[in-house]
Amino acid sequence: MARPRAFDEAAVLDAAVDCFWSKGFEATSVRDLAAQMGITGASLYNAFGDKRALYEQAFARYVREGVHARIARLEDLPPLEAIETFFAEVVANALGDPARKGCFLVNATLELAPHDPRFRRLVEEVLGAMQGFFRRQVEKGRALGVVTATGEADELAGMLLGQLLGLRVLSRVDPSPARLEGMLRPLFALLRAP
Amino acid sequence: MARPRAFDEAAVLDAAVDCFWSKGFEATSVRDLAAQMGITGASLYNAFGDKRALYEQAFARYVREGVHARIARLEDLPPLEAIETFFAEVVANALGDPARKGCFLVNATLELAPHDPRFRRLVEEVLGAMQGFFRRQVEKGRALGVVTATGEADELAGMLLGQLLGLRVLSRVDPSPARLEGMLRPLFALLRAP
DNA sequence: CTGTATTTAGAGCGTTCGATCTAAAATGAC
DNA sequence: GTCATTTTAGATCGAACGCTCTAAATACAG
Numbered sequence: 001m002a003r004p005r006a007f008d009e010a011a012v013l014d015a016a017v018d019c020f021w022s023k024g025f026e027a028t029s030v031r032d033l034a035a036q037m038g039i040t041g042a043s044l045y046n047a048f049g050d051k052r053a054l055y056e057q058a059f060a061r062y063v064r065e066g067v068h069a070r071i072a073r074l075e076d077l078p079p080l081e082a083i084e085t086f087f088a089e090v091v092a093n094a095l096g097d098p099a100r101k102g103c104f105l106v107n108a109t110l111e112l113a114p115h116d117p118r119f120r121r122l123v124e125e126v127l128g129a130m131q132g133f134f135r136r137q138v139e140k141g142r143a144l145g146v147v148t149a150t151g152e153a154d155e156l157a158g159m160l161l162g163q164l165l166g167l168r169v170l171s172r173v174d175p176s177p178a179r180l181e182g183m184l185r186p187l188f189a190l191l192r193a194p
Numbered sequence: 195m196a197r198p199r200a201f202d203e204a205a206v207l208d209a210a211v212d213c214f215w216s217k218g219f220e221a222t223s224v225r226d227l228a229a230q231m232g233i234t235g236a237s238l239y240n241a242f243g244d245k246r247a248l249y250e251q252a253f254a255r256y257v258r259e260g261v262h263a264r265i266a267r268l269e270d271l272p273p274l275e276a277i278e279t280f281f282a283e284v285v286a287n288a289l290g291d292p293a294r295k296g297c298f299l300v301n302a303t304l305e306l307a308p309h310d311p312r313f314r315r316l317v318e319e320v321l322g323a324m325q326g327f328f329r330r331q332v333e334k335g336r337a338l339g340v341v342t343a344t345g346e347a348d349e350l351a352g353m354l355l356g357q358l359l360g361l362r363v364l365s366r367v368d369p370s371p372a373r374l375e376g377m378l379r380p381l382f383a384l385l386r387a388p
Numbered sequence: 389c390t391g392t393a394t395t396t397a398g399a400g401c402g403t404t405c406g407a408t409c410t411a412a413a414a415t416g417a418c
Numbered sequence: 419g420t421c422a423t424t425t426t427a428g429a430t431c432g433a434a435c436g437c438t439c440t441a442a443a444t445a446c447a448g
Contacts, residue, residue, distance in 0.1 A: 042395080050436080159377045
């Protein structure tokens with residue numbers, strides 16, 4: 001029929017993820033994107049639509065590979081281990097992030113979600129999935145008697161989600177092991193059944 | 195000597211705070227700013243320097259009136275009350291924020307601090323002041339026997355700071371009393387001495 | 389090989405950006 | 419009143435923005 005695409009869509013989308021992840025939506029120009037993706041502006045618009053549509057596809061890719069994949073991988077661990085490993089992986093990511101990109105999800109939450117209903121829904125879905133993961137672990141842990149009986153499971157899960165987001169914010173300013181691990185230590189201590 | 199300024203610097207700076215607070219640095223144009231501040235571009239540059247310098251002055255004003263003022267006001271309350279009132283005021287702000295502006299400090303932390311060493315230092319100072327406030331309350335509370343003895347005081351303070359930042363992130367997506375108050379309930383329960 | 393459809397590359401569209409310049413208006417010092 | 423100094427208002431600067439158009443290049447169907 002016609003000439004085939006000369007680039008790997010998944011690979012160039014990864015490059016777009018990197019751009020948006022480190023500089024955000026507004027501060028990333030279409031020219032930046034095209035250069036980092038190794039394609040021309042026309043190809044970018046042809047393959048992905050406009051800048052907003054590209055951001056949304058980059059976001060979706062990050063969520064799929066950075067959030068849902070982790071949840072799926074840790075879901076069936078012993079509950080306290082599942083929670084602590086989740087946080088440990090996030091801390092490891094934060095410590096191995098010299099560019100201080102932080103978390104794409106948190107960045108999108110603050111930059112896009114407040115003023116864009118569509119993005120708000122997308123972000124809410126992801127945050128809901130994370131809180132759901134924490135809640136299931138808390139419930140499993142209570143059934144096993146290893147998680148504190150204090151408080152509603154869903155509220156404990158909300159607290160864990162809040163701590164996760166707070167950690168991601170702090171890690172962009174001071175990504176030091178002492179601070180990140182220190183703020184989690186009392187959380188885990190208080191989470192365990194007495 | 196010369197012609198005096200025709201506008202109130204503090205008042206127009208408040209308008210600049212509103213602009214930057216709700217839309218961030220990149221998405222706010224100098225023309226937006228001048229219009230909202232009720233002055234012309236030339237007056238803006240003349241009185242405040244360039245866009246970055248104006249942002250810094252707006253940020254400083256927010257920190258002075260929004261953070262340090264609150265800390266000073268709550269410092270001498272009974273410790274648990276000081277902590278819980280601090281959070282209660284933040285929740286009240288979040289619930290009365292239909293524009294979803296969130297917290298100027300958190301917004302600046304994510305947009306400016308990662309790539310701007312000067313701003314990183316400013317943000318670190320403010321976060322340090324908040325953590326210091328929490329640590330002093332925890333220490334006071336332990337001396338009175340009303341705060342759990344589990345964990346280092348500074349690490350507990352770090353956890354509280356993390357929860358505060360997480361709350362501010364979540365409140366831009368879902369500013370519902372159920373979620374915001376729910377995530378704090380187990381935190382306060384776990385903080386109390388058994 | 390021819391025809392058709394799609395992607396390329398790069399110039400260029402109009403707009404908006406941050407920032408500045410010019411000149412008129414305004415005020416206190418003298 | 420005159421001068422010196424600063425602030426006004428509005429036009430405007432070059433650069434960068436998101437996006438699109440024109441042509442040349444490419445590959446499959448027939």
